[in-house]
Amino acid sequence: MSKRIITGVLILVQIVLILSCSTPPKEVRVITDRTESHLTPLMEYYTKKTGTKINAVFVEKGLLPRLEARPQEADIVITSTINLLETARSKDLLQAFTSSRLKQKLPASFRDPENYYFTTSYRARAIYYSKDRVKAEELSTYEDLTSPKWKGRVCIRSGYHEYNLCLFSQMAATMGFEKTRSFVEGLHANLALPPKDNDRAQVRAIYEGKCDVAIVNSYYMGIMLSTEDQRDWGLSAKVFFPNQNDGGTYILQSGAALTKATENKKEAEKFLEFLVDDYAQQYMGNTLYEYPINDKLPLSDVNKSLGDEQKEVVDGKFKIHFVPLKEIEKYRPEIIKVLDEINFDNK
């Protein structure tokens, strides 16, 4: 009896060992906070084409702490908010890439001057508004969402989410901390619902009539329209690019970088090069509805139609407000302090 148990345990240990240790010769390990179903097709395509296996772990939250706890775990970091990579660099977790192809393909505005990270694609942190209840003329800027006419009509996800931290920090870098503070307070005062759930849920709330405007990323329009159960949500709203007459709309950039600890730099850089190639760029543009960094590539049809009620926006091309990434990260602690003080998520 006891022998049988011991043999059983040994066999199990063996199974686990085999499962975990059998590593194929060529492999790149990726740690990412991007959505699994969005990135997987791209990785599978790469494996099919080159034979290099992409081994990924999808951590929705806590990308940076995990990287900090286990710096040797991955070769590449891919994130949906590039400012995290600036923090990672300051914590000495990244190394500069040397691939000349990468340097040549990347426009200067989408590349760290010291080549520690680069942008793979970007999207606008836009305003969605109800087709029925709001006219495009009523909207103008982010700051306008704090005016009394929007009282009880605005929706947004948790203030602590990277998307919002990044938006608020960019505002702070642009117009100063005090003005941003009153913006965050004003926004909070105008909220229709306590901040919760994800971006799509905010558009759903517009569809359900619970709010009239919401701060949501631009690519969710394309994604919702192409997702069976979410089509109606997308159809109930339109996308507005704020501040087109005033500095431009803030964007969120997806980024990629090499980890400092990688022992696999050559293979890893090849995958990074693939990310800025036309195939991957078009995938991010047409399937994920983001904006490719190469502005010669055509936009997806959905993205072309975004902002069609704004005369400043032609064929979906909007004015971007660029903020240096170092500036963005500088304000993170103070923004969080404000969110804490007004208890942003708990209306």
Add this chain to the structure above:
Amino acid sequence: MKKTVYGFIILLIFLLPVLYIVYEALSSSFSLPFLNIPCSILVSLLSNTLLVSIIGIFFAFITGLGCAVAVVYYEFPGRSFFEAALCLPLAFPPYIVAAVYKEMTHQYYQFGAGIENIWGAGLIFGFTLYPYFYLLLKTTFQNQSVIYIETGKSLGLHYRQRLFKIIFPMAKPAMFLGLLLVIMEIISDYGTVQILGVRTITAGIYDTWFSMFNQHLAAQLSLVAYVIPLLFLFIWTLFSRNASFYNPPNRWTPVKKNTLAAGQAILSVCLLSIPLLAGFIIPFSILVSWAIEKLKITNTAFLFSNLFNTVILAFIVTLASIIISMFLHYLKRNSRPHSFIHAVCWIICAQYAVPGIVIGIALLFLTSAFYTFPGTRWLVSSIFLIVFACIIRYLCFSFFSIESGMKRISSRLDELTRILRKKSIYRIMHIHLPLLKPSIMIGCIFTFIIVAKELTMSLVLQPFHYSSLSLRIFSYTRIGMIKNSALFAIVLVLLSIYPVFSLSRWFNVQESIS
């Protein structure tokens, strides 16, 4: 002496996460904790946590008590079906139930006020966690010596007086243990409150650690989350000193059941159906309808690998927990009460009070060194860490289950084998194991279903290229596409249905042994 060493080593291993958290909490500065966090945040996190807990406990308690009283003291058509079926909500992870009801209220949003608030969360916890109260109370009621009740009768106590003066006071320890289990589940929960948008203390820990990158503050919050249930646990130990939980009578006689009249029987069947419907049948049927709707676009390629990962994880943890629990019991069995070993066992079981997220994060940081040792890398790149985390947190289930069996084995039996000069391994294998079988089975079932549902620690500790049923379901739920993972959820529930159904039977077998 040897025992003390063993005990000390095991204790150290189990305490690793908490020690790490204490270290992080204290290492920032020697200023008072929480000075960095505005009072309003702390107050709202704590009050949300307490409110959800109180509402959840209230519903779970009322439901569990009502069901247990009906099933033990009365006879009505379908009684034995209900006795087993009322455990079924245990097969459902609360976060799936929450996601299902949330999606439903959204689809009929014009009618409902929604459940995305403290009340909704409390209600969901009530309907999914009441089986803890139900099982514990049912066992206690069945255990109560008929003699007490008969004595009560002969003293001329009314039925209601007997209920409040004899039966309920004797069930107090069971009630308290149920309360502990439920409160620990609620405080540690991440998925359900996340889905319902209720910010409890786990959300606070997550945000401070993962958005503010302030591990010291997060660690301080973690300690608060750990201390709340510990306080309850402490009160319980004080409380249960003079009332032992299992006091099996010398001769076990089944409780006499009153047969209900037709009208009352119909009423009780209706009432008993409510928790069964709300906690199991309704969410399960909704999932089935979604699974059929989405069958064509469901990616079944992942299904088998995810199922395999879930089963392997639950299986390894269950096996290991039973072995460790048995070992602890044999260290404990021959030692004096209030000895070091007893304290070790108590502390190890108290690790259930550490929220899953805290154990996850602590292990994540503690094991980073394993990457640099060449031979140990597999430890951190496999499911080993999740297994380890689950054993730490859920050992109490196998430990307590086996304990209830151990108490039934009279020490005279041990002495007998000692006189016969049999080796202790003989004693374990040939005398104890057969007697312990029902308790071990109960421990196995509890551990298995709890680990199969586990989400938070897997979320933090998942290795590369890994997914399980619960991880897959949660990742779909996060992007508002729970319908596409309905098939995965059904498989996860089906996996636990048979074990849950047989729980009641094993409890009855356990009773009849003594």
